[in-house]
Amino acid sequence: MSTSKSLSVTRRPIEYADASARVRAVYDDIMQTRKTDWVNNFWKVLAHDPATLERMWANVKQVMAPDGALDPLTKEMLYLAVSASNSCRYCIASHGAAATAKGMTPQQYSELLAIVGLANETNRLVNALDVEVDERFR
Amino acid sequence: MSTSKSLSVTRRPIEYADASARVRAVYDDIMQTRKTDWVNNFWKVLAHDPATLERMWANVKQVMAPDGALDPLTKEMLYLAVSASNSCRYCIASHGAAATAKGMTPQQYSELLAIVGLANETNRLVNALDVEVDERFR
Amino acid sequence: MSTSKSLSVTRRPIEYADASARVRAVYDDIMQTRKTDWVNNFWKVLAHDPATLERMWANVKQVMAPDGALDPLTKEMLYLAVSASNSCRYCIASHGAAATAKGMTPQQYSELLAIVGLANETNRLVNALDVEVDERFR
Amino acid sequence: MSTSKSLSVTRRPIEYADASARVRAVYDDIMQTRKTDWVNNFWKVLAHDPATLERMWANVKQVMAPDGALDPLTKEMLYLAVSASNSCRYCIASHGAAATAKGMTPQQYSELLAIVGLANETNRLVNALDVEVDERFR
Amino acid sequence: MSTSKSLSVTRRPIEYADASARVRAVYDDIMQTRKTDWVNNFWKVLAHDPATLERMWANVKQVMAPDGALDPLTKEMLYLAVSASNSCRYCIASHGAAATAKGMTPQQYSELLAIVGLANETNRLVNALDVEVDERFR
Amino acid sequence: MSTSKSLSVTRRPIEYADASARVRAVYDDIMQTRKTDWVNNFWKVLAHDPATLERMWANVKQVMAPDGALDPLTKEMLYLAVSASNSCRYCIASHGAAATAKGMTPQQYSELLAIVGLANETNRLVNALDVEVDERFR
Numbered sequence: 001m002s003t004s005k006s007l008s009v010t011r012r013p014i015e016y017a018d019a020s021a022r023v024r025a026v027y028d029d030i031m032q033t034r035k036t037d038w039v040n041n042f043w044k045v046l047a048h049d050p051a052t053l054e055r056m057w058a059n060v061k062q063v064m065a066p067d068g069a070l071d072p073l074t075k076e077m078l079y080l081a082v083s084a085s086n087s088c089r090y091c092i093a094s095h096g097a098a099a100t101a102k103g104m105t106p107q108q109y110s111e112l113l114a115i116v117g118l119a120n121e122t123n124r125l126v127n128a129l130d131v132e133v134d135e136r137f138r
Numbered sequence: 139m140s141t142s143k144s145l146s147v148t149r150r151p152i153e154y155a156d157a158s159a160r161v162r163a164v165y166d167d168i169m170q171t172r173k174t175d176w177v178n179n180f181w182k183v184l185a186h187d188p189a190t191l192e193r194m195w196a197n198v199k200q201v202m203a204p205d206g207a208l209d210p211l212t213k214e215m216l217y218l219a220v221s222a223s224n225s226c227r228y229c230i231a232s233h234g235a236a237a238t239a240k241g242m243t244p245q246q247y248s249e250l251l252a253i254v255g256l257a258n259e260t261n262r263l264v265n266a267l268d269v270e271v272d273e274r275f276r
Numbered sequence: 277m278s279t280s281k282s283l284s285v286t287r288r289p290i291e292y293a294d295a296s297a298r299v300r301a302v303y304d305d306i307m308q309t310r311k312t313d314w315v316n317n318f319w320k321v322l323a324h325d326p327a328t329l330e331r332m333w334a335n336v337k338q339v340m341a342p343d344g345a346l347d348p349l350t351k352e353m354l355y356l357a358v359s360a361s362n363s364c365r366y367c368i369a370s371h372g373a374a375a376t377a378k379g380m381t382p383q384q385y386s387e388l389l390a391i392v393g394l395a396n397e398t399n400r401l402v403n404a405l406d407v408e409v410d411e412r413f414r
Numbered sequence: 415m416s417t418s419k420s421l422s423v424t425r426r427p428i429e430y431a432d433a434s435a436r437v438r439a440v441y442d443d444i445m446q447t448r449k450t451d452w453v454n455n456f457w458k459v460l461a462h463d464p465a466t467l468e469r470m471w472a473n474v475k476q477v478m479a480p481d482g483a484l485d486p487l488t489k490e491m492l493y494l495a496v497s498a499s500n501s502c503r504y505c506i507a508s509h510g511a512a513a514t515a516k517g518m519t520p521q522q523y524s525e526l527l528a529i530v531g532l533a534n535e536t537n538r539l540v541n542a543l544d545v546e547v548d549e550r551f552r
Numbered sequence: 553m554s555t556s557k558s559l560s561v562t563r564r565p566i567e568y569a570d571a572s573a574r575v576r577a578v579y580d581d582i583m584q585t586r587k588t589d590w591v592n593n594f595w596k597v598l599a600h601d602p603a604t605l606e607r608m609w610a611n612v613k614q615v616m617a618p619d620g621a622l623d624p625l626t627k628e629m630l631y632l633a634v635s636a637s638n639s640c641r642y643c644i645a646s647h648g649a650a651a652t653a654k655g656m657t658p659q660q661y662s663e664l665l666a667i668v669g670l671a672n673e674t675n676r677l678v679n680a681l682d683v684e685v686d687e688r689f690r
Numbered sequence: 691m692s693t694s695k696s697l698s699v700t701r702r703p704i705e706y707a708d709a710s711a712r713v714r715a716v717y718d719d720i721m722q723t724r725k726t727d728w729v730n731n732f733w734k735v736l737a738h739d740p741a742t743l744e745r746m747w748a749n750v751k752q753v754m755a756p757d758g759a760l761d762p763l764t765k766e767m768l769y770l771a772v773s774a775s776n777s778c779r780y781c782i783a784s785h786g787a788a789a790t791a792k793g794m795t796p797q798q799y800s801e802l803l804a805i806v807g808l809a810n811e812t813n814r815l816v817n818a819l820d821v822e823v824d825e826r827f828r
Contacts, residue, residue, distance in 0.1 A: 009510030009523060010414065011267060040272045042264055049524035055338060056260065056531075062331060063252045069245040074212055078219045078250055082257035085220045087501070087679035087777070090264045091257070093275040096699030107207040109699060110739035112216055113680055114201045117746075119220035119229070121673035122194065126180055126228045127639035128665055129149060134178045137231040138286065147648030147661060148828065187662035193752060194669075200745060225363070225541035225639070234285030247285060248325035251542055255332075259535035265501035266527055276700065287543060316548045318540055332536065339528045345521040350488055354495045354526060358533035361496045363639070363817035366540045367533070369551040372561030383483040385561060386601035388492055389818055390477045393608075395496035395505070397811035398470065402456055402504045403777035404803055405425060410454045413507040423786030423799060424690065463800035469614060470807075476607060501777070552562065563819060592824045594816055608812065615804045621797040626764055630802055633768045634775045634809035642816045643809070645827040659759040664768055666753045671772035671781070674746065678732055678780045681701060686730045689783040 013044030023047045026057050033061060040094055073102040077112055084116045151182030161185045164195050171199060178232055211240040215250055222254045289320030299323045302333050309337060316370055349378040353388055356380075360392045427458030437461045440471050447475060454508055487516040491526055498530045565596030575599045578609050585613060592646055625654040629664055632656075636668045703734030713737045716747050723751060730784055763792040767802055774806045 016027055016039070026047075027039045046053040064079070066072045076099035083091035096109070104112075154165055154177070164185075165177045184191040202217070204210045214237035221229035234247070242250075292303055292315070302323075303315045322329040340355070342348045352375035359367035372385070380388075430441055430453070440461075441453045460467040478493070480486045490513035497505035510523070518526075568579055568591070578599075579591045598605040616631070618624045628651035635643035648661070656664075706717055706729070716737075717729045736743040754769070756762045766789035773781035786799070794802075 009506060009514070013270075038274070040275070041269050042260070045267050045269050046263070048520070049528070051338070052524060052528050055335065055528075056263070059256055059331065059335065060260070062327070063249075063256050068249050069243060070249045074215065075249070075253060077212065077216065078253045079257050081216045081219055082223045082254055083261055084680035085223055085676055086258065086261040087676065088261040088264055089679075089682055090269045090271050091261050092680055092682075092699060093271045097275050100699070105207060106738070110742060111201075111206050111208045111213070113677060114739070114742050114745075115213060115216045116220055116680065117673040117677045118197055118201050119217050120224065120676045121669040122180070122198070123221055123224040123226040123229050124637055124639065124672045125184070125194070125665060125669045126226055127641075128636035128644055128668065129183050130641055130644075131179050131183050131228045132151075133228050133231045136176070137178070137235050147644060147652070186658070187666070189752070190662060190666050193666075193749065197745065197749065200741070222542035223538055225538065227541075227544055230285060230542055230544075238285070244324070248328060251539060252325070252328050252331075254542065255535040255539045258538045259531040262499055262501065262534045263527060263531045265503075266498035266506055266530065268503055268506075289546075314550070316551070317545050318536070321543050321545050322539070332539070335532055336536070339525075339532050344525050345519060346525045350491065351525070351529060353488065353492065354529045355533050357492045357495055358499045358530055359537055360818035361499055361814055362534065362537045363814065364537040364540055365817075365820055366545045366547050367537050368561060368818055368820075369547045373551050376561070381483060382600070386604060387477075387482050387484045387489070389815060390601070390604050390607075391489060391492045392496055392818065393811040393815045394473055394477050395493050396500065396814045397807040398456070398474070399497055399500045399502040399505050400775055400777065400810045401460070401470070401803060401807045402502055403779075404774035404782055404806065405459050406779055406782075407455050407459050407504045408427075409504050409507045412452070413454070413511050423782060423790070462796070463804070465614070466800060466804050469611065469804075473607065473611065476603070565822075590826070592827070593821050594812070597819050597821050598815070608815070611808055612812070615801075615808050620801050621795060622801045626767065627801070627805060629764065630768065630771045630805045631809050633771055634806055635813055637772045637775055638810065638813040640813040640816055642821045642823050643813050645823045649827050657759060663753075663758050663760045663765070667765060667768045668772055670749055670753050671769050672776065674732070674750070675773055675776040675778040675781050677736070677746070678778055681735050683731050683735050683780045684703075685780050685783045688728070689730070689787050 011045050011048045013041045014047040015044065019047060020050065022050045023053060026050075026053050029061075030057060042090065042094065073099065073104060076102055077104060077108070080109075081112055081116050084113060085120060149183050149186045151179045152185040153182065157185060158188065160188045161191060164188075164191050167199075168195060180228065180232065211237065211242060214240055215242060215246070218247075219250055219254050222251060223258060287321050287324045289317045290323040291320065295323060296326065298326045299329060302326075302329050305337075306333060318366065318370065349375065349380060352378055353380060353384070356385075357388055357392050360389060361396060425459050425462045427455045428461040429458065433461060434464065436464045437467060440464075440467050443475075444471060456504065456508065487513065487518060490516055491518060491522070494523075495526055495530050498527060499534060563597050563600045565593045566599040567596065571599060572602065574602045575605060578602075578605050581613075582609060594642065594646065625651065625656060628654055629656060629660070632661075633664055633668050636665060637672060701735050701738045703731045704737040705734065709737060710740065712740045713743060716740075716743050719751075720747060732780065732784065763789065763794060766792055767794060767798070771802055771806050774803060775810060 014023065016024060019027060027043065030039050030043060031037060043053060043057065046056060064075055076095055080092065080095040080099050083095055152161065154162060157165060165181065168177050168181060169175060181191060181195065184194060202213055214233055218230065218233040218237050221233055290299065292300060295303060303319065306315050306319060307313060319329060319333065322332060340351055352371055356368065356371040356375050359371055428437065430438060433441060441457065444453050444457060445451060457467060460470060478489055490509055494506065494509040494513050497509055566575065568576060571579060579595065582591050582595060583589060595605060595609065598608060616627055628647055632644065632647040632651050635647055704713065706714060709717060717733065720729050720733060721727060733743060733747065736746060754765055766785055770782065770785040770789050773785055
């Protein structure tokens, strides 16, 4: 009885073989867009809710599209920096792999992490000290 | 009596004319390093604690140095993205100005914000769903 | 010169009269969907980036749709609770107004806030104490 | 020597059989109030500090009381939403189980998560863009 | 019409003269406990919900009691540090004043802020790098 | 192929025997300053980026120096409180051990945690209710 109570909050990845046609359509688009032959766990867990799976993939596909004003590597590093700042371990792993695949070097990742750390320090100092925005920045 | 109680937590910017030699040395280095003729409020408020002023400037100067593996614009955009994610209004203003001065376009800023927003959404979903890191990401 | 530097990060609301056809189409859909004759500032500021305006509105429209498994008032209160937990003043004002319009009473809002506060307390205690998930919850 | 240093920060659950009379009184009230025959780990870990155990239980008992303006299921879902937003894994498991026991369906949980994710996105965008509160919301 | 919609979320301080007997009893206890002749705005705003006012004051009174294992100044500085880390401007002002009244010097406050900033930096680095807890710390 | 992609984001501790002279110099200073014969994992993981290792150690050494206005135990407890508030498990373990070594008792740690929890509750309530800073606190 007690196990059934938590079934709705714990969700295992849904593999392609077990997925509905609606879910497979998203998996197919993910693999085609990324030119790869596999789908990572985030999408397989979201697949329990096909509407959210479709919506989130549409968002990621649009926001991370390669034809924007920012190049794909910069986009991945921005995503990675926010994920590191938010302590999302899975997101660091997945976007770290994506950034690396797009050319991020270990040295660049070190610098990215240093910026994330320092920004978290100065952000807190600035907010705690309630620093007034300079006239020149307005 | 009551006003004196809060004097230690509220700190006004210390202008160059009123600064000690120790503080002026940092202000001078900031202006020289940035090739500008003014110092923004963050440093002027930190100046109440010269040791922290020196330390923080040494950190920012090193981490944001232009000779790293990441180019200066990318560094500023990473700093800006973390600051936006952390809702630090002053930091968005100051690093937004710095990124713009280094060439960030309004369209690039829009894309940066979109990534910050989306990362905050997927970071929460991933952590809430406790998604297991894929074998391929390890 | 300095003012132009910050133009890209500070964005004023774009009124209907000044909006492009693409932006007006979103404004029109917002007003029609919400059965109201005005658009709030969030959308008018997002309008500087029509792609994000369209995308965010499509997300909000889908997620907050009235025909879901959760009733509209519960949805608004959940949105409000997260916004209160994240200290988003504007979001509290806008979703507070929406929840009130859908029937939330002052007493219900008080209880909602009490839950938000208490959850933030116990969430920190649990994470700090690294409490192991009970077998019955797995 | 070194292990003793961390004894004060790492705390194992205290089982009923090993608990003091003061702690047992709280455990008894938890079980009676919840009409159940067990106590989950959060309380058993808090039990190392009986004053905090008593205080936190008194808070939870009052805030989550079934006779409020909000019904018990809505209260649990609000608690769950904040816990998901704060990435408190244990809290998601425990309040997810409680909400499920009170009737939350998997589909409702999916919608709850979608709202948590989206609110985190728009909260960041709103704060980053420093959107002014509309006159109508004041 | 529209103004009434936001009445439930915006709450003005309730002055002693306008307060119910139930609320006045809390105000009286706050002033007596703190040996002062006024009540700060936090409590006056909470007063719209007397149950929460009573509960929160009971919590603060117990947790911040002067007879604990930690001395009152250390307690206030811990509260202040967390508030600074969470960017709660009002809380920094109120607990900063309380800490100053209990003897915190400007130099001590500077050191406190430096620790808050640095902890936010290393906390992010540690979580991003997923550092394993040393055997000696377990 | 895929494993190499994540090499840049996953970093194992670098032991003294495998460290460069530059890294060893920092390890030596850590051990000498702390009067101990080992280095904890945080530094060993940072060692992949010697510049950040040197910089972070210089910061920690300065901020946590024993000759400040705050005594070493208070400093450690402030660091611990912020780490607990930020849910940094490793940091709680390491700074908890350091605070314990400097004399923090289990009862003091319990009170510290209670303050961290309560501050997170009132911080959210204050920000959500947008409480105006009292004249006396300005």
